[in-house]
Amino acid sequence: MSAIRQTHPLLKAAKAAALFFYLAFALFPLYWLLKISVTPDRLIYAEGTALWPETATLDNFRRILFQSDFLSYFANSVTVSLGTAAATTLIAAGAGYAFSRFDFGGKKIVIALMLVTQMFPLLMIIAPIYKIVAAVGLLNSLTSLIITYTAFNVPFATFLMQSFFDGIPKDLEEAAMMDGCTRFQALRKVILPLTLPGLGATLGFVFTAAWSELLFALMLISKNEAMTFPVGLLTFVSKFSVDWGQMMAAGVLALIPSCLFFIFIQRYLVQGLTSGAVKG
Amino acid sequence: MARLELKNIAKRYGAVEVLSEVDLDIADGEFLVLVGPSGCGKSTLLRMIAGLEPITAGDFLIDGVRMNDVPPRSRDIAMVFQSYALYPHMDVARNMGFSMEIRGEDRSTRADKVAAAAKTLGLSALTERLPRALSGGQRQRVAMGRAIVRDPRAFLFDEPLSNLDAALRVEMRLEIARLHQRLGATMIYVTHDQVEAMTLADRIVVLNGGKVQQVGTPLELYERPANRFVAQFIGSPTMNVFPVVSDGAALVLGDGARLAMPDCDGATALGVRPEHIDVAAAGDGLIDGTADVVERLGSDTNLYVNAGDLGMLTVRRAGNLPVRPGERIGLHLRPENLHLFDKAGLALARRA
Ligand SMILES: Nc1ncnc2c1ncn2[C@@H]1O[C@H](COP(=O)(O)OP(=O)(O)O)[C@@H](O)[C@H]1O
Ligand SMILES: [Mg+2]
Numbered sequence: 062m063s064a065i066r067q068t069h070p071l072l073k074a075a076k077a078a079a080l081f082f083y084l085a086f087a088l089f090p091l092y093w094l095l096k097i098s099v100t101p102d103r104l105i106y107a108e109g110t111a112l113w114p115e116t117a118t119l120d121n122f123r124r125i126l127f128q129s130d131f132l133s134y135f136a137n138s139v140t141v142s143l144g145t146a147a148a149t150t151l152i153a154a155g156a157g158y159a160f161s162r163f164d165f166g167g168k169k170i171v172i173a174l175m176l177v178t179q180m181f182p183l184l185m186i187i188a189p190i191y192k193i194v195a196a197v198g199l200l201n202s203l204t205s206l207i208i209t210y211t212a213f214n215v216p217f218a219t220f221l222m223q224s225f226f227d228g229i230p231k232d233l234e235e236a237a238m239m240d241g242c243t244r245f246q247a248l249r250k251v252i253l254p255l256t257l258p259g260l261g262a263t264l265g266f267v268f269t270a271a272w273s274e275l276l277f278a279l280m281l282i283s284k285n286e287a288m289t290f291p292v293g294l295l296t297f298v299s300k301f302s303v304d305w306g307q308m309m310a311a312g313v314l315a316l317i318p319s320c321l322f323f324i325f326i327q328r329y330l331v332q333g334l335t336s337g338a339v340k341g
Numbered sequence: 342m343a344r345l346e347l348k349n350i351a352k353r354y355g356a357v358e359v360l361s362e363v364d365l366d367i368a369d370g371e372f373l374v375l376v377g378p379s380g381c382g383k384s385t386l387l388r389m390i391a392g393l394e395p396i397t398a399g400d401f402l403i404d405g406v407r408m409n410d411v412p413p414r415s416r417d418i419a420m421v422f423q424s425y426a427l428y429p430h431m432d433v434a435r436n437m438g439f440s441m442e443i444r445g446e447d448r449s450t451r452a453d454k455v456a457a458a459a460k461t462l463g464l465s466a467l468t469e470r471l472p473r474a475l476s477g478g479q480r481q482r483v484a485m486g487r488a489i490v491r492d493p494r495a496f497l498f499d500e501p502l503s504n505l506d507a508a509l510r511v512e513m514r515l516e517i518a519r520l521h522q523r524l525g526a527t528m529i530y531v532t533h534d535q536v537e538a539m540t541l542a543d544r545i546v547v548l549n550g551g552k553v554q555q556v557g558t559p560l561e562l563y564e565r566p567a568n569r570f571v572a573q574f575i576g577s578p579t580m581n582v583f584p585v586v587s588d589g590a591a592l593v594l595g596d597g598a599r600l601a602m603p604d605c606d607g608a609t610a611l612g613v614r615p616e617h618i619d620v621a622a623a624g625d626g627l628i629d630g631t632a633d634v635v636e637r638l639g640s641d642t643n644l645y646v647n648a649g650d651l652g653m654l655t656v657r658r659a660g661n662l663p664v665r666p667g668e669r670i671g672l673h674l675r676p677e678n679l680h681l682f683d684k685a686g687l688a689l690a691r692r693a
Contacts, residue, residue: 232426240440
């Protein structure tokens with residue numbers, strides 16, 4: 062038996078090599094980000110493509126943190142991303158549950174409309190959105206970003222949540238209701254715990270999308286104190302030069318929240334939580 | 342424990358009528374089995390009793406109180422699902438005690454009742470496991486345990502054994518019979534397995550196309566089926582039915598053979614169960630045929646006989662019959678065990 066399982070050593074080596082090249086390819090830009098962020102300004106062009114600068118420095122980080130508005134951009138981004146992730150997930154969970162469990166008049170139309178919203182190129186609607194936001198006096202506010210991001214993410218997040226709810230057998234709620242639960246109790250005690258992976262995935266997806274969004278942030282925010290991080294990054298580009306070192310240092314720091322967020326939710330992303338519910 | 346009454350119950354999905362004219366009076370402590378082919382509305386009927394499906398028309402009463410608009414949680418009925426529907430994130434003990442948890446009973450009462458039920462079902466060693474770490478049979482037991490700890494007014498089972506293998510099915514069938522004897526509770530049991538129906542039921546309800554075909558004890562259904570559908574649905578192998586012409590005093594079979602029968606007016610079809618046909622030498626019986634296939638089960642022999650104009654007949658005899666495939670044999674029908682059906686498929690009353 063084991064003879065069948067054992068792969069040829071050459072094949073193993075080839076697999077490892079393929080994986081290695083893929084990883085190198087995927088991670089190289091991140092490495093380059095890190096490399097430039099620790100390269101002193103005077104060496105950036107001098108050394109060009111060297112894999113590691115001859116002297117590494119944390120100067121860029123120091124300047125970013127203490128002599129720029131980076132921390133304020135960063136805080137704004139955290140607010141906007143968390144706000145968007147929370148609002149979107151809440152709405153999407155409710156809508157996804159309704160789509161998954163209930164039949165109601167107009168359900169098909171609502172679903173079709175939600176699909177339609179996903180079809181337009183963003184550029185087409187950016188001007189109308191600007192007009193609307195300006196009309197309600199929300200320009201240069203984080204609220205405007207949270208609302209727009211939420212609006213844009215809700216359709217996809219709803220379909221995502223619906224597919225998670227569809228994966229939970231209806232029998233479970235019915236069993237809970239036979240056991241004495243109201244529909245809401247069944248939702249809270251039986252369905253919700255089983256949907257945690259879905260909620261985690263949706264939160265993570267929306268958070269990341271909001272974290273790196275540039276176009277709307279650029280259009281709707283022009284005041285420095287309301288800028289999010291991607292817009293803030295552009296301030297490192299001046300008319301005559303680009304401050305690569307600081308820009309890259311800011312980029313490295315910007316990776317941290319995303320990483321933390323995924324570490325935090327990854328235990329909810331464990332699949333197979335519903336196994337054992339039905340059949341054998 | 343309770344008496345359940347269904348009065349002229351109907352169920353429609355839009356314009357599609359799934360059930361109609363269902364009238365049943367289920368006595369306190371009765372074991373009622375619903376059988377019928379797939380899609381005939383068994384689950385729908387059960388779910389209406391449970392409260393999971395609204396009743397389109399008619400009244401459903403528990404102990405004389407109308408229940409149509411009462412939500413499932415207030416009906417005090419337990420249900421065992423075909424899929425078991427165990428809560429995957431709760432261990433066995435919490436699964437079984439969940440109903441008490443919802444009612445807010447204190448921890449020690451809950452633990453005692455769960456332990457008692459687990460002991461009855463042989464689950465004591467497994468109470469801390471999650472459902473995914475259980476075998477199919479064990480999950481089935483947990484699903485039953487969840488129902489018994491509640492001591493409900495009635496139990497509903499929707500094909501609870503259909504996901505188990507044959508040996509386990511027999512074992513669990515006995516367990517359910519024992520459970521009913523011990524609890525004496527009203528139980529409604531849906532199955533499409535007629536052995537389960539025959540062995541468990543006090544009374545069987547045969548459903549077809551959303552209509553009740555017949556209600557009766559297992560033996561009543563076997564001996565006096567009300568129509569062709571019930572006659573062919575109950576009993577295994579299936580009853581043989583072939584067309585006949587009646588001349589008032591005798592039945593004329595397709596091959597011209599005559600069978601004297603005093604009260605056969607209006608009969609257009611004759612039914613005879615495989616176990617009610619005797620085998621004779623070729624030419625000695627009422628019908629002649631060729632043994633096409635011979636199945637030897639040890640305890641019985643099944644013959645599939647090609648009877649010419651009458652078509653294929655199934656014959657079942659106890660023991661090992663010395664008939665070889667291809668052999669010509671005679672068949673003898675026992676008059677006292679014959680069933681007559683009229684044009685509409687309804688059984689004719691027989692005096693004999
Ligand atoms: N939600 C529904 N909408 C429309 N038709 C349904 C619905 N649920 C069940 N049916 C129909 O009702 C009939 C009876 O179904 P069911 O009670 O599940 O049958 P059984 O349990 O006897 O196999 C089937 O023909 C099925 O297609
Ligand atoms: Mg069914």
